[in-house]
Amino acid sequence: MDWxxxxxxFVSVFIxxxxxxxxxxxxxxxxxxxxxxxxxxxxxxxALVVASAIGVIAGSLLSEYINEKYLHYIAGMGFIAIGAYTLYNA
Structure with missing residues (x-):
């Protein structure tokens, strides 16, 4: 295991x-x-273990079809969209 x-x-998810x-x-x-x-x-x-398992499975499947660099862009745009939506509704 790579510690x-x-x-x-661990630290990223915990925070x-x-x-x-x-x-x-x-x-x-x-x-x-x-x-x-x-x-x-x-x-x-x-519940957190199952949600994490879904994330790992989805990430593994997506990485077979989409370049990792583009997955980072998509995730970043998703976070920005959620933030913009949250600010708009605040």
């Missing part, structure tokens, strides 16, 4: 996930006294 790549991905809607939703579920905190943790963790 440099592992740590780069991206801090304070996002997923974390806030998980926090709200955990705040319910009637709900097991272990259940919340396991369910949220499983």
């Amino acid at each position: 440099k790549i592992f740590l780069t991905i 991206a996930e801090l304070g996002d809607k997923t974390q806030l939703a998980t926090m709200l579920f955990a705040a319910d006294k009637a709900v097991s905190k272990t259940t919340v943790f396991l369910a949220a963790s499983a």
Whole structure:
């Protein structure tokens, strides 16, 4: 395993996930006294693992047909579009 790549991905995803809607939703579920905190943790963790698996599979499939450089451009344009949409609706 390439630890440099592992740590780069870990830190990038960790920072991206801090304070996002997923974390806030998980926090709200955990705040319910009637709900097991272990259940919340396991369910949220499983959801993130499945979402990450979908991302890895989609990235692998797309990279077979689209040059990596263009995938970076497409991802960048997607983030810009989401940001512009968010600002427009703010």
